[in-house]
Structure formats: structure tokens, C-alpha cells
Amino acid sequence: MPADRLSVVVTRRLPERVEARMSELFDVKLRNTDAPMTRDELIYAVQSADVLVPTITDPIDAGLLARAGERLKLIAQYGSGVDNVDVATARQRGILVSNTPGASTDDTADMTMALMLAVTRRIPEGLSLMQAGAWDGWSPNAMLGGRISGRRIGILGMGRIGQAVAQRAKAFGMQIHYHNRRPLRAAITEPLEATYHESLDHMVSRMDVISVNCPHTPSTFHLMNARRIALMKPTAVLVNTSRGEVIDENALARALEQGKIAGAGLDVFEHGSDINPKLRETPNTVLLPHMGSATVEGRAEMGEKVIINIKTFADGHRPPDQVVPAAL
Incomplete structure (x- = not known):
């Protein structure tokens, strides 16, 4: 699947440099507001995208995954934690999950x-x-x-x-x-x-x-x-x-x-x-308001890891930061 044809939906505003790079590489739908997606917006996203890029604020649970379309094959989490994602259900549905370990x-x-x-x-x-x-x-x-x-x-x-x-x-x-x-x-x-x-x-x-x-x-x-x-x-x-x-x-x-x-x-x-x-x-x-990873450098590195995971997947390989349920 060529990278330039991947449909990628991003659920939150990301650093400008990350969004710019994603726009160069993928057919990406960026978020124009920093508010979390509603449930209906998330449902539309998982039904229309090849790749979903969520954050910790997005509940990617079994009910949402049950509504996913056949196209969705990768959830590339922007962040190291994945407790918002039902990784086991995603795996059962043939959807890979990746994250960004080490960036923060x-x-x-x-x-x-x-x-x-x-x-x-x-x-x-x-x-x-x-x-x-x-x-x-x-x-x-x-x-x-x-x-x-x-x-x-x-x-x-x-x-x-x-x-x-x-x-x-x-x-x-x-x-x-x-x-x-x-x-x-x-x-x-x-x-x-x-x-x-x-x-x-x-x-x-x-x-x-x-x-x-x-x-x-x-x-x-x-x-x-x-x-x-x-x-x-x-x-x-x-x-x-x-x-x-x-x-x-x-x-x-x-x-x-x-x-x-x-x-x-x-x-x-x-x-x-x-x-x-x-x-x-x-x-x-x-x-403090969840500032632990809030540095310019850390958030940019998280974005780079997301992009590498998507590109690697697009090239037909396992994302380097794939999350395995047994390791959680």
C-alpha cells in the first residue's frame, strides 16, 4: 500500500512541524480544533481511515472498534501509554496498534x-x-x-x-x-x-x-x-x-x-x-495539568515516531513500536 495513498485521520491538533510532515507523506485529515473528538466523530474516523492517530484522550474501546470499517488497519497512538486503546480487541479485528515509547x-x-x-x-x-x-x-x-x-x-x-x-x-x-x-x-x-x-x-x-x-x-x-x-x-x-x-x-x-x-x-x-x-x-x-511530556522536543519526537510507524506499516512491515497485548 503506497504511503501517499494512505488515509490518515488525526484526532487532536499536533505540533505544526508534525502536521506538516504528515501532510507531505499521507492523505491526512488534520484536526482544526484542539477539542477532543466526539463519539460520532471517532466513529466516522474509524470507518473512513486506513490509519487512526489518537491520543490518550480518545477512548478507542471495543464498542468503537466494532464500528470500524474494513480499511482501518493501524492505530498509531500519539503517546507511549495505550490504556485508552482496547489493544486485545484491535488485534482480534486485525488492527495493529503502535505507540511512541521513549519519546517522553x-x-x-x-x-x-x-x-x-x-x-x-x-x-x-x-x-x-x-x-x-x-x-x-x-x-x-x-x-x-x-x-x-x-x-x-x-x-x-x-x-x-x-x-x-x-x-x-x-x-x-x-x-x-x-x-x-x-x-x-x-x-x-x-x-x-x-x-x-x-x-x-x-x-x-x-x-x-x-x-x-x-x-x-x-x-x-x-x-x-x-x-x-x-x-x-x-x-x-x-x-x-x-x-x-x-x-x-x-x-x-x-x-x-x-x-x-x-x-x-x-x-x-x-x-x-x-x-x-x-x-x-x-x-x-x-x-499540574498533565505536563510531564510537555516539551517542544518531546512532542516533536512523539510525532516522528508516529510517522515512522505509519511509513513502516505502509511499506508492508511491522511498525517498530507495535504494541503486543501480552506485553501490557
Whole structure:
């Protein structure tokens, strides 16, 4: 199937350079608004395209895939996470799924550290004080936070991003601990002096910082539930730059409101932009609007990966970033 004849539908506005390159290579229908597609628009897209380029905001579920036309053969996700796509159903219908792994690894790891520092050093509180014109000078006991050097960080999910967080945390002098489905190779963990915890409960109860870096799957839904949050030390901080569904948001809000943990830094939320209002009211909580991968460089790299996946598919080969259900 020649690349210049592929019909490609993009569900959201992408960086201009990415859209320009797609227009050169494919018969592409670009989005003229940054609003997510409606259900009817998504149905029309899967019925009319050879390739769909969705984002994490688009629910590509079994019901939608049941409406897909015979032409649809590739879902080239713009993003590394694919929990919005029913990959198993797509596979059953002969539709390949690809994503963009690695494009946002460094950016997300940087944001994890930024949130950790923002919470422990009370940066938003200091910013608010300055913006309100309420600062009346330096004082030995004013705005005291805590240093992260020497603290223990427990990384929940030691994939690409988790490892990148570990590298940064070690450079800050932190002790690295992690929980994963299985221990990593010594070649990875030895330079980090990382300690593996088979028991998540054991790790959570002993850490100063918990960093959530695992994907959202049925097995990770509410992995940080009320019981596990209660295991955290009262001086501990919880940071999430992965997926909001991994944390029971209501349980976290209660723990923060009651002072059961020291703080939280969140870039993702269980129900998207519908955030528990209690989280907005606690001064020890830093909230960001899903900015982890929001760099010019990262978003352009994601687009390039999408294009490579589509071109490779068009040339009759398996996309290099094809997603396999068994690996999720």
C-alpha cells in the first residue's frame, strides 16, 4: 500500500512541524480544533481511515472498534501509554496498534523530580507569598522544607521512566528502592545501588518518597489504595507522573486533609480534569495539568515516531513500536 495513498485521520491538533510532515507523506485529515473528538466523530474516523492517530484522550474501546470499517488497519497512538486503546480487541479485528515509547522518558522523569522538590521545598507556597506581596524578609524559621539528599525513594514501576527517575534521584543523593513485577538485571541496578522490594507494602511503609511510574492496567488500578496510603510514613511524599488511576484519589485526598502523609505532587488524576476538590485545598499538594511530556522536543519526537510507524506499516512491515497485548 503506497504511503501517499494512505488515509490518515488525526484526532487532536499536533505540533505544526508534525502536521506538516504528515501532510507531505499521507492523505491526512488534520484536526482544526484542539477539542477532543466526539463519539460520532471517532466513529466516522474509524470507518473512513486506513490509519487512526489518537491520543490518550480518545477512548478507542471495543464498542468503537466494532464500528470500524474494513480499511482501518493501524492505530498509531500519539503517546507511549495505550490504556485508552482496547489493544486485545484491535488485534482480534486485525488492527495493529503502535505507540511512541521513549519519546517522553526524560521529560517525565524531569517532571517527577520537579514535583518532588516542589513539595518538599514548598516552592508553590513561596511563589504564592511573593506574588501576593506578603514577604517581609528572610527569617531563620520561615518556609522551612526538607532536603531530599539521603532520603529513600521508592519507585513503583521500574521501566524506562522509573529508571530515568532513579538516575536523577541518585544524582541528588537519594537511596534508590523499587517495586516491579520482577527484579531488573544487575547491570541496571548495581550502578544505581537500587534495592528491589518484592512486597509493595514493605516498600511503601519504609520510604520517604513514593514515585508512581507504572502504566495503568487492570492489575495496577488503585495499586496505591487507602490501605497502602495508610502504610506510608507521616513524613512521606507521594508523587505521580504516570496515570491517575493507579492511586485511589479519594483516599489520597483524605490522607492529605488529615495530615496522615506530608504531601503529594500530582501531574495526573484518576478522572482526568475532574479533580477531587479537596486536593486543591491542601497546601502540601502540588497539582499540574498533565505536563510531564510537555516539551517542544518531546512532542516533536512523539510525532516522528508516529510517522515512522505509519511509513513502516505502509511499506508492508511491522511498525517498530507495535504494541503486543501480552506485553501490557
